[in-house]
Structure formats: structure tokens, C-alpha cells
Amino acid sequence: MNPKYESIELPGLGTLPADTGWRVLEKASDGRFRVGVDGVQAILATGDGKVEFIAFGDYTLAYVLSAMDYPAYYPVYPVKIEKPIKAVLMDLDGTSVRSEEFWVWIIQLSVASLLGNPKFEFEEADVPFVSGHSVSEHLQYCIAKYCPDQTVEEARVFYFEHTRREMKAILDGNGRQDAFVPTPGLKDFLLRLRDRQIRIGLVTSGLYEKAYPEILSAFRTLGLGDPREFYDAIITAGFPMGKGSTGTLGELSPKPHPWLYAEVCRVGFGIPFAERHHVVGIEDSGAGVTAIRLAGFSAIGMAGGNIEESGTRGLCSHYCADFDEIASIIL
Numbered sequence: 001m002n003p004k005y006e007s008i009e010l011p012g013l014g015t016l017p018a019d020t021g022w023r024v025l026e027k028a029s030d031g032r033f034r035v036g037v038d039g040v041q042a043i044l045a046t047g048d049g050k051v052e053f054i055a056f057g058d059y060t061l062a063y064v065l066s067a068m069d070y071p072a073y074y075p076v077y078p079v080k081i082e083k084p085i086k087a088v089l090m091d092l093d094g095t096s097v098r099s100e101e102f103w104v105w106i107i108q109l110s111v112a113s114l115l116g117n118p119k120f121e122f123e124e125a126d127v128p129f130v131s132g133h134s135v136s137e138h139l140q141y142c143i144a145k146y147c148p149d150q151t152v153e154e155a156r157v158f159y160f161e162h163t164r165r166e167m168k169a170i171l172d173g174n175g176r177q178d179a180f181v182p183t184p185g186l187k188d189f190l191l192r193l194r195d196r197q198i199r200i201g202l203v204t205s206g207l208y209e210k211a212y213p214e215i216l217s218a219f220r221t222l223g224l225g226d227p228r229e230f231y232d233a234i235i236t237a238g239f240p241m242g243k244g245s246t247g248t249l250g251e252l253s254p255k256p257h258p259w260l261y262a263e264v265c266r267v268g269f270g271i272p273f274a275e276r277h278h279v280v281g282i283e284d285s286g287a288g289v290t291a292i293r294l295a296g297f298s299a300i301g302m303a304g305g306n307i308e309e310s311g312t313r314g315l316c317s318h319y320c321a322d323f324d325e326i327a328s329i330i331l
Helices: 100-115 124-129 135-146 152-171 186-195 208-222 259-269 273-278 286-294 323-330
Strands: 007-010 014-017 023-025 042-045 051-055 060-064 072-075 087-091 199-203 233-235 279-283 298-302 318-320
Touching (some): 007 042, 060 286, 087 259, 100 152, 135 152, 186 199, 186 323, 199 259, 259 286, 273 279, 298 323
Parallel strands (some): 087 199, 298 318
Antiparallel strands (some): 023 042, 060 072
16 A cells, blocks of 8 residues: 655655645565664655655655666755756657657557567556666567566567568658658747757757658658757657667667766766756656756756656646646746
8 A cells, every 4th residue: 555645855856746646655665774773764656656766855756667687776856947048958759759659659660560460459557667768678568468478689689670661661661651740839839948048959869860750750740851950959769779780779778767867968968967957848748857857957848748646746846738838937
């Protein structure tokens, strides 16, 4: 049974009201920390159970779990929004481009191939676990539930086979027409940021070969030219490892880990950590807002993703319906 609370304050996070969807725990899932022992005052988990927060007297640690056997602890830093805003960091899928259904479909095709059943379809309960995280974590969930005799490595072969076929078709103009639709208001919002000389970063846990065609397709629709010239920095999860090719780090360190957001700001923009309050991140997923917060930035949640369902709204400094509402806060 999950204990209830009216509200609770965690150092670095502030006061969390009872309606955040978080769960109270007696101990961390790895057994390392327990409430009332070694100075631990409270342990809470996000609604989806993917991140646990261990609160001490004057600081909080975040424990990011991993379906791929490599969890990690991070310090939680207090955040606030200070103007002028120097940089806006934006997620791709769901925030800038509506594409989540397409990528869930690709994972579904991959599982269907593993099962040898072309009619396979996900259940509604699967959706939170096949979006918002890394490809390997999505596939690991599917294997555990639907085909435990298979491996992630086997699933990734099918995933990239389907991805490369569909992405080529889209770039050639023959693919799904509804795959990558720019989020309403995106163009005006980006142009307003650029007019204010606010640096803009695109941050995605997607691999380059799937992420770049997405934003390129969206920019073609919007008439904004080459996204590599428009954005001040773009960061993706890089390139997949495989026989005969050199991969890059990305599958074990994506959102909700902080590294993509931290790197695009500190390395891509050269903004030091001391100036982090002049930086905001915009996300529609629980994994994304967690990554922003653990990187030390204020997170603005965008409705329409899984923030509410994942129980991570308490990590958002603001929760907005659209880009106009976000602009009213930061500009």
C-alpha cells in the first residue's frame, strides 16, 4: 500500500502537493537507503516508478532506474527562472514535432517481427513504456512482456530494419504523410526566440538517423530552411552500435539522465552551470522533464505528452497548454 501525504518538501525540489502523483517509499529499490536511517528523511518515487528521490536534511539525491542494468544517482539542484533568458532547450518528439504514434508503431512492428505475427498490436497499458525513453529500454520492456525468449539485440535488428525503410520512404516522399507534424505554434515561437537573440537548442534521445529526418521534414513543412543552420545547437543520442560500424554513447545515458541537456548547454552554448537559471527546457514527457531538472535547469512541461500519467508534473516549474503560454512566461 502506498502511504499518502498532504504535501512534502524535498530539498532542491521544493514543496510537492499531494496531487503530484508521486509515491511514498520506505526504502530505495536498490536497498541502499531507508527512511530514518543515515539521515534519510523521505523517499518518493515518480508515478511511473522510473525515478526515486531520497531526501536528507539539506539535499536530495535522484536515483534513475534502468531497464538495461545501469542505474545512476544524481544530485538534485534548486532551480528558478531568471530573466533575461539566454537559452531555450527543446525536446523533439511530442514537443516540437508530433511523432510519438509513428515511433510506437515502429516498435510495434519490431515486436511483431520478433513474434512472427504481423497482426500484433500493443495494449493501451503498454504506451507509457514504449515512449519517452531509449530504444533499448522500450524494446527491453516489450521483450519482458511479450517474447522473453528473445533478446534486445535481436529486437534492435528488426527495429533498425523497419526504421531505415520507413525513414527512406518519408525522405523520398513516399512514406506516411502524418508521421512528422510540426506542433501548432512552433514556427512563431521559434522566430520569436530568434528575434530576441535567445539561443535555441534541440535535444532528443532519438538516434541521429531517426531524429534528423524528423526535424528536417517539419522544417520543410514550416518553410524554415535547414534546421542545422536555424538551431544554435542540436544534440541526439548519436549513432547505433552494430557489427561493422562505430557507435556513440546514447542508449544507456538518455533522458531521464541529464547528460543530453547538460552537454548541449555547457558544451554547445558555453553557458556555465552558475548561469543555469537563465536557461529553460521544454518537454512533454516525464523522462524529459526529469532530465532537465537533473541537469539543473527549470523545466516547462507541455500538455499532450505523458507528464501527468508518469507522475512527474511536480518536477515542472510551469505546465503549459501551448507555445503562446510558454512565451508569456519566458519572454
